[in-house]
Amino acid sequence: MSETTQLNQQLVMLRERFISRTAGELTAILNRLDAQQQDDLLQDCQQLLHRLAGSSGTFGLRTLGEQAALAEQWLKQQQAAGLPFTALQAKLREQLLQLTQHLTPEEMPGTAVTVPAQAQCELLVAGHELAALAEALSHYGFKLHHVNECTNLPAGFWHPQLMILTSAGQLAAAISWNKDSAGDAQTATLLCATTETRFEQQYQLAEQGVDGVFTLPADVPELAEHIERLRSEHQQISKARVLLLDDDEALAEHYRLVLAAAGIQTKVLIQPDTLMAALTEFRPDILLMDIHMPPWSGTIIARMVRFHPQWLSLPIIYLSSEQDQDRQLNALAQGADEFICKPISDARLVRTVGILCRRARQLSRLVSSDGLTGLLNHPHIKQALIHEHGISRRLGHQAMVAMLDLDHFKAVNDTHGHASGDQVIRTLAHLLKRRLRNTDSLGRYGGEEFVVVLPGCDAGKARALFQKLCQDFAELDFHGPCHTFRVTVSIGLAALNEFDHADQALYAADTALYAQKQRGRNGVTDYAELSSPATDTQVTD
Numbered sequence: 084m085s086e087t088t089q090l091n092q093q094l095v096m097l098r099e100r101f102i103s104r105t106a107g108e109l110t111a112i113l114n115r116l117d118a119q120q121q122d123d124l125l126q127d128c129q130q131l132l133h134r135l136a137g138s139s140g141t142f143g144l145r146t147l148g149e150q151a152a153l154a155e156q157w158l159k160q161q162q163a164a165g166l167p168f169t170a171l172q173a174k175l176r177e178q179l180l181q182l183t184q185h186l187t188p189e190e191m192p193g194t195a196v197t198v199p200a201q202a203q204c205e206l207l208v209a210g211h212e213l214a215a216l217a218e219a220l221s222h223y224g225f226k227l228h229h230v231n232e233c234t235n236l237p238a239g240f241w242h243p244q245l246m247i248l249t250s251a252g253q254l255a256a257a258i259s260w261n262k263d264s265a266g267d268a269q270t271a272t273l274l275c276a277t278t279e280t281r282f283e284q285q286y287q288l289a290e291q292g293v294d295g296v297f298t299l300p301a302d303v304p305e306l307a308e309h310i311e312r313l314r315s316e317h318q319q320i321s322k323a324r325v326l327l328l329d330d331d332e333a334l335a336e337h338y339r340l341v342l343a344a345a346g347i348q349t350k351v352l353i354q355p356d357t358l359m360a361a362l363t364e365f366r367p368d369i370l371l372m373d374i375h376m377p378p379w380s381g382t383i384i385a386r387m388v389r390f391h392p393q394w395l396s397l398p399i400i401y402l403s404s405e406q407d408q409d410r411q412l413n414a415l416a417q418g419a420d421e422f423i424c425k426p427i428s429d430a431r432l433v434r435t436v437g438i439l440c441r442r443a444r445q446l447s448r449l450v451s452s453d454g455l456t457g458l459l460n461h462p463h464i465k466q467a468l469i470h471e472h473g474i475s476r477r478l479g480h481q482a483m484v485a486m487l488d489l490d491h492f493k494a495v496n497d498t499h500g501h502a503s504g505d506q507v508i509r510t511l512a513h514l515l516k517r518r519l520r521n522t523d524s525l526g527r528y529g530g531e532e533f534v535v536v537l538p539g540c541d542a543g544k545a546r547a548l549f550q551k552l553c554q555d556f557a558e559l560d561f562h563g564p565c566h567t568f569r570v571t572v573s574i575g576l577a578a579l580n581e582f583d584h585a586d587q588a589l590y591a592a593d594t595a596l597y598a599q600k601q602r603g604r605n606g607v608t609d610y611a612e613l614s615s616p617a618t619d620t621q622v623t624d
């Protein structure tokens with residue numbers, strides 16, 4: 084069974100549950116109305132209508148949602164006018180009965196969402212004049228495919244994250260191939276080789292949907308770095324993390340399934356009082372939150388979240404059926420950032436959440452990344468280390484920390500100049516990004532010192548990975564103003580979960596790094612082996 088079919092089956096099951104629950108709730112209110120049980124009846128009725136107005140559309144019962152919204156509005160007006168219960172009873176009964184007539188789905192839920200196929204190549208280079216460039220870029224470890232022609236590209240075949248093409252001809256064909264199944268969003272980031280630097284020409288390229296330009300002949304290392312940056316931005320959507328707080332369990336589960344199918348990691352909370360712990364544990368990019376969650380109010384919860392300095396910049400997005408614009412603004416004034424109106428179609432939800440997550444990540448990356456390498460800066464790699472240490476200790480998972488330091492780097496600067504030194508630092512950072520997993524955290528700890536945190540990794544795997552990295556790095560040629568030169572790197576490892584505190588693990592990795600420097604540099608030492616008979620792990624050619 085395809086993932087899309089499976090998703091749609093799950094959504095249909097949720098819809099059936101929603102319909103039977105709603106039928107039960109409407110009948111219960113009608114029975115209380117007939118029995119003249121006035122206690123809290125109007126309040127319960129209003130809450131039910133409000134919930135149906137916001138959620139029915141999501142389950143494919145659009146008319147039910149619209150009618151519920153009208154009935155809610157009517158009920159609010161009557162109550163505001165101070166009409167007695169007896170004056171409302173007959174009309175309310177009629178409206179509720181009418182709602183029971185609309186408990187049949189009009190649309191399939193989830194049909195707008197297609198589970199994306201696995202990406203088969205990261206980078207598609209199109210155009211015969213770019214063959215040499217494709218060949219040069221392939222040495223940088225990209226999963227790359229080159230085609231001579233942009234016309235007649237097979238539909239839905241490669242799913243690249245990034246496309247490189249030329250501005251001459253073929254651009255329109257590539258752009259139309261690069262649309263999602265709905266035909267409106269670009270799937271891959273487009274990078275265009277052009278000789279045109281004039282404003283009007285570049286404007287036209289931007290208008291056509293191009294995301295970046297470079298001139299030919301290309302500076303390949305610089306282009307590789309740029310591609311890496313764009314690629315990691317493109318990946319943000321699949322790494323996006325959303326915490327969803329909604330007391331309507333079926334609706335929250337529906338959203339979770341839809342977002343998860345689009346590659347957005349979503350954690351659902353039904354109980355607002357577990358929110359603070361979930362924020363610390365899950366570290367979402369955005370918090371999506373309902374407003375009406377009796378007895379809780381989302382707007383007050385938003386204000387509460389801001390009590391904690393570490394969540395001051397967390398984007399809080401209300402997902403609510405509140406239509407009144409003044410009330411929406413009042414809600415935003417309590418410390419939230421955006422308002423998404425329910426009901427919302429599945430496809431629009433995925434796109435909106437994707438855009439918000441990407442923007443949130445761009446902003447958080449600005450504050451957390453090192454300008455030269457794009458890796459995490461000192462405070463943020465330490466934060467990542469502490470976070471992973473906590474998880475590995477709590478769950479008993481293995482995790483490693485590595486400390487890397489370039490060898491004789493002072494001499495590199497002194498001999499070849501600071502700019503060449505910077506290029507070496509950037510190249511090591513690039514190699515780390517290419518070799519490590521998305522779940523690993525990479526940081527520039529100091530000038531020529533790096534820290535890597537590897538969750539779910541044991542000592543053997545870490546050693547093999549870093550030994551290979553040492554070997555490959557040592558073989559790279561750097562071009563200084565006068566000479567070509569090579570640089571090596573020394574690495575110390577420690578098992579994160581073996582220590583009570585993250586700082587102790589980092590100190591152990593630093594001790595192992597120092598030991599490796601003593602042993603002759605260019606290699607890997609694990610702290611665990613320092614207490615046992617020394618093993619020389621220096622890399623030899």
Ligand SMILES: Nc1nc2c(ncn2[C@@H]2O[C@H](COP(=O)(O)OP(=O)(O)OP(=O)(O)O)[C@@H](O)[C@H]2O)c(=O)[nH]1
Pocket residue numbers: 455488489490491492493494496500501502503504505508529530531600604
């Ligand atoms: N080009 C460049 N150099 C930097 C940067 N940050 C620190 N450095 C230099 O890195 C060098 C580090 O030198 P040392 O700490 O003496 O160590 P080393 O020469 O690498 O020797 P070992 O670590 O013992 O192999 C210093 O000369 C710093 O100026 C940077 O951002 N760019």
